[in-house]
Amino acid sequence: MRLHIEHWPTGREEPKTQEVLFKFWPPLEADDADPWSCHCDKPTGETMDGPGHWEQRVQVEYYDPRVNSG
Template identity: 60%
Template sequence: MDAGDWIAVAALVVALAAGYFAAISARAARRSANEAARLSGIEAERRRDEREERHERLAPSHPGSIVAVLEESAVGGPKNLFGSITVPRDYRVQAEGWVRDSYTLLSLPLLLHANRPYRFHIEHWPPDREEPQTQEVRFHFWPPVDVDDTDPWTCSCGRPTGENADSFGHWELRVPITYEPPMTPWIDYA
């Protein structure tokens, strides 16, 4: 073998070694990319869980039920059924009274301030009625926005913001109505 043959053999050995190390490097790069993608997925899931946990912490607490109170009309008309709600922080709100498959918007201010009871009319009560027709109140809550008379705050979960109260609620609560008829005084005729 002459010098040219040795150079060709050496070049072949170098090329084979380079190919071998390139293949090892490519496998390592694929493993590294797969691991980075897996870690990125874990991190995205952790951030999603944190957003959901924060969303739940910011949610209004469920009152269990709306305890309805029957009151005489101030103008001598039918009696009226009222309820009330208190929220732990400031929220925008819209409420609906549901009777089977239909609803009526209930009169509450758009912004409820924290720890203040808000009284609202549920329904009129004709003389022959014995129990409420309204079965539940559905509340739609949103964080307050810049135009509200409060310090706005946000929930970064991506649900509706409340700038449009016609959208779905950021949080929605279905709260049953409970009503205890007034006690009839017991008369002893003995």
């Protein structure tokens, strides 16, 4: 999967983003999915502020589209 993570303003030649933090929570009733709960006392998704129930940091891999065709 490819994601566009960082928009470069005019004149920028190098990326700044080094990693992306993905946050995941169990589904809620409002998500139109089968809600379930976890009894581990981690956040359950009532708010997207703060930590996720699970978190994954992913290093950004950069390629120069002027040199690489992808």
